Amino acid sequence: MKKGKQLRFLFNGSDYNPERDNHRLFGQLGRIWETMKDGKWRTLNEISMITRSPESSVSAQLRHLRKKRFGSHFIDKRYEGNGLYEYKLIVNEKNTSVHKENKYLGEI
Numbered sequence: 001m002k003k004g005k006q007l008r009f010l011f012n013g014s015d016y017n018p019e020r021d022n023h024r025l026f027g028q029l030g031r032i033w034e035t036m037k038d039g040k041w042r043t044l045n046e047i048s049m050i051t052r053s054p055e056s057s058v059s060a061q062l063r064h065l066r067k068k069r070f071g072s073h074f075i076d077k078r079y080e081g082n083g084l085y086e087y088k089l090i091v092n093e094k095n096t097s098v099h100k101e102n103k104y105l106g107e108i
Helices: 018-036 044-051 055-066 097-101
Strands: 074-081 084-090
Touching: 018 044, 018 055, 018 084, 044 055, 044 084, 055 074, 055 084
Parallel strands: none
Antiparallel strands: 074 084
């Protein structure tokens, strides 16, 4: 990050460091958004393989997409059996501006 550049603090957590983590987390969220916005059902593993992100990060980013500051989208979940779930993003069409205004979202 360039010196003097204002950082957006959308993420949080005890280990979160905006200068270190923002670019990585926004890029990751953008790849997951681009993958899931088509509304298709996918497992965490499928999303992970497509986005090159760890499954635990995919799960966390799907939770973020439910939050108001990330668009208040709906993440549907269905049980496929043997402990496996699939997830589907239902885009909140009233609140997609968070994705349009964020320069990191969409970087793949």
